[in-house]
Amino acid sequence: MALGLAANIAKTHLLAKIRQTVIASLGVTFGIAMFIVMISFMTGVNKFLEDTMLTATPHIRIYNDIETNRRSILDEVKSGEGRMNVVYHQKPKDEKLNLKNGLRIAERVRREPAVLGVSPQLTSQVFYNYGPSELTGILTGVNILDEDALYDIKTKLKSGSLEALLSSSDGVLMGKGLAEKLNVTIGNRVSVTTPKGHTILVKVVGTYQVGIGEIDNVRSYANLSTVQKVLQEDPRYITDLHIKLTDLEQARPLAKRLQNTYGYKAEDWETANASILVSFTIRNVMTSVVVTTLLIVAGFGIYNIMSMTIYDKMKDIAILKATGFDGHDIVQMFLLQAIVIGAIGGTAGLLIGYALSYLLSITPFETGDFLAIDTFPVNFNPWFYVSGIVFGILTTVLAGYFPAKRASKVDPVSILRG
Amino acid sequence: MKTILRTSQINKYFLEPVKFHVLKDIDFEINAGEFLTIVGKSGCGKSTLLYILSTMDTAYEGTLEINGQQLTGLPQNQLAKFRNEHIGFVFQFHYLLPEFSAIKNVMLPAMKLGKYTRKEIEERAYEKLRLLDVHEQALKPTNKLSGGQQQRVAIARALINDPAVIMGDEPTGNLDKSNSQIVFDILKELSRSYNQTIIAVTHDTDFADNSDRTIEMSDGMIIKQ
Numbered sequence A: 001m002a003l004g005l006a007a008n009i010a011k012t013h014l015l016a017k018i019r020q021t022v023i024a025s026l027g028v029t030f031g032i033a034m035f036i037v038m039i040s041f042m043t044g045v046n047k048f049l050e051d052t053m054l055t056a057t058p059h060i061r062i063y064n065d066i067e068t069n070r071r072s073i074l075d076e077v078k079s080g081e082g083r084m085n086v087v088y089h090q091k092p093k094d095e096k097l098n099l100k101n102g103l104r105i106a107e108r109v110r111r112e113p114a115v116l117g118v119s120p121q122l123t124s125q126v127f128y129n130y131g132p133s134e135l136t137g138i139l140t141g142v143n144i145l146d147e148d149a150l151y152d153i154k155t156k157l158k159s160g161s162l163e164a165l166l167s168s169s170d171g172v173l174m175g176k177g178l179a180e181k182l183n184v185t186i187g188n189r190v191s192v193t194t195p196k197g198h199t200i201l202v203k204v205v206g207t208y209q210v211g212i213g214e215i216d217n218v219r220s221y222a223n224l225s226t227v228q229k230v231l232q233e234d235p236r237y238i239t240d241l242h243i244k245l246t247d248l249e250q251a252r253p254l255a256k257r258l259q260n261t262y263g264y265k266a267e268d269w270e271t272a273n274a275s276i277l278v279s280f281t282i283r284n285v286m287t288s289v290v291v292t293t294l295l296i297v298a299g300f301g302i303y304n305i306m307s308m309t310i311y312d313k314m315k316d317i318a319i320l321k322a323t324g325f326d327g328h329d330i331v332q333m334f335l336l337q338a339i340v341i342g343a344i345g346g347t348a349g350l351l352i353g354y355a356l357s358y359l360l361s362i363t364p365f366e367t368g369d370f371l372a373i374d375t376f377p378v379n380f381n382p383w384f385y386v387s388g389i390v391f392g393i394l395t396t397v398l399a400g401y402f403p404a405k406r407a408s409k410v411d412p413v414s415i416l417r418g
Numbered sequence B: 001m002k003t004i005l006r007t008s009q010i011n012k013y014f015l016e017p018v019k020f021h022v023l024k025d026i027d028f029e030i031n032a033g034e035f036l037t038i039v040g041k042s043g044c045g046k047s048t049l050l051y052i053l054s055t056m057d058t059a060y061e062g063t064l065e066i067n068g069q070q071l072t073g074l075p076q077n078q079l080a081k082f083r084n085e086h087i088g089f090v091f092q093f094h095y096l097l098p099e100f101s102a103i104k105n106v107m108l109p110a111m112k113l114g115k116y117t118r119k120e121i122e123e124r125a126y127e128k129l130r131l132l133d134v135h136e137q138a139l140k141p142t143n144k145l146s147g148g149q150q151q152r153v154a155i156a157r158a159l160i161n162d163p164a165v166i167m168g169d170e171p172t173g174n175l176d177k178s179n180s181q182i183v184f185d186i187l188k189e190l191s192r193s194y195n196q197t198i199i200a201v202t203h204d205t206d207f208a209d210n211s212d213r214t215i216e217m218s219d220g221m222i223i224k225q
């Protein structure tokens, strides 16, 4: 049979029961709209968090990991078969946490093809004092231009400039949260004390906000030389290398290689942020579960209505069969109805889903200082819309197929006999 | 004379609620252009036989041949195709599709057959409706027609593909006297002027007496033909 005839009959059926058609379509509309909103929002959140995380996290960090299970000197000199040494109250060695030849390593790593940039750092816990306020925090010595190449500090400045830091010998760029807590602004001098007791006065030459409270509330940037001075170390003394890559996926293998080559701990971003990544996975799983449930519910709605329609149309089916329509024709006829319901409902769902997502994306969202965000993060990925309509039609086809198949098996004699 | 339909040794059993031998050794032939009526007491198996002849019921023993083609044992889809092309069925109730207009009801089997263009089909359907004098109702929804008109539209539908044989199961059973007469006259006219082969089950003795031949059944057997 020409599809045209089945379409013709399907159309007549749909129009004859316009209310049922609309209700069935609304089921799909609701399912698809929720699908679009959920997936856009959830992936928006994930992407936002990932971006935020990555703006402040190196792809690879090389540092000197203190070994706690150090072999005692006794073990080194007297060891072997049948001996056991016991050393009580072994204290950690007074090891420096720096990377020897750190700057040389930095130059070598910089030449790796996968590497976008390297920023050597010197980080120390410090106390910040300004008048009566005293806060613990972190002072990170960097070459600010290298750091900017990695983390785009320039765009995150709330006041001051990178040049101001470069041209001063005792300047710091202070995290916005930290500056607010200390109640300092540009030009104020803050005293910084290291754990070893050295103190230095630094001048605030700017403030920045990365968007993560854990950083903005505790950290200041200074020039490498400033921090080396306060720690009373030589100008080659650095503790960390932060590395950005052209391709995120390269981080794990490259970290392994660097660790083997240079003998220092090299940690990739996935390992460093394992807990955050797990929460991404959980959110993704949750999204899929909710979305699948919505689609299944919509599918059952269609199944129900198709079953009812077919029950209503039992006599018509029998007559069509008596006049020579076969099983295929009947399946086509009802499957087409399901597809039309799916397509209409699905399209409406996409539109409503888009509208709701848009509304969500302009809804103000207050997080305080914790995250740098004003409205809900929403991901407008066209693929969501494509898969939305594909899923919608697939569900309706599945939901329509079984009742249609049942209809095609109707025995006309038993119906027409009455 | 050409034989249009032939049955040989048709037997049928109903298994539910208890095994019941409803048709016993049905053997008969019908020639082209013949107007055959089947009579018999209610429950003797006339409808059951007609459903077998119409190819809709395939659960029987024996063989059925229409238009020189053996139909027993063919798959459902081929039977549907055959029905569409060669058999027109008229039921006791009109059984028109309520969502469609009268003419669309007539057109549907022809559209399924696909032998003519849509325009030709529409013309032919209109012609059949005119033949049955219901052409003025062509565009009305079928539930707006009177019982007699509905049955005539149903006959037009049965005629649309120029079938080898028209089968009617008490086609006037649900009509009043005058409408019955009209439908009967139409069938008679189809048989005489268009040489249409017709098999009709009826209770009406006038109806039977005026047909070319009458088969009488009793208890699932043909007792007179």
Ligand SMILES: Nc1ncnc2c1ncn2[C@@H]1O[C@H](COP(=O)(O)OP(=O)(O)O)[C@@H](O)[C@H]1O
Pocket (backbone or CB within 6 Å): B014, B015, B016, B017, B020, B022, B040, B041, B042, B043, B044, B045, B046, B047, B048, B049
């Ligand atoms: N589906 C069925 N299952 C069991 N018995 C049936 C069925 N249909 C009809 N019968 C029985 O078969 C007999 C013949 O029925 P039917 O062919 O309708 O008779 P008629 O049309 O001559 O009045 C009746 O006794 C009826 O009760």
Ligand SMILES: [Mg+2]
Pocket (backbone or CB within 6 Å): B046, B047, B048
């Ligand atoms: Mg009967």
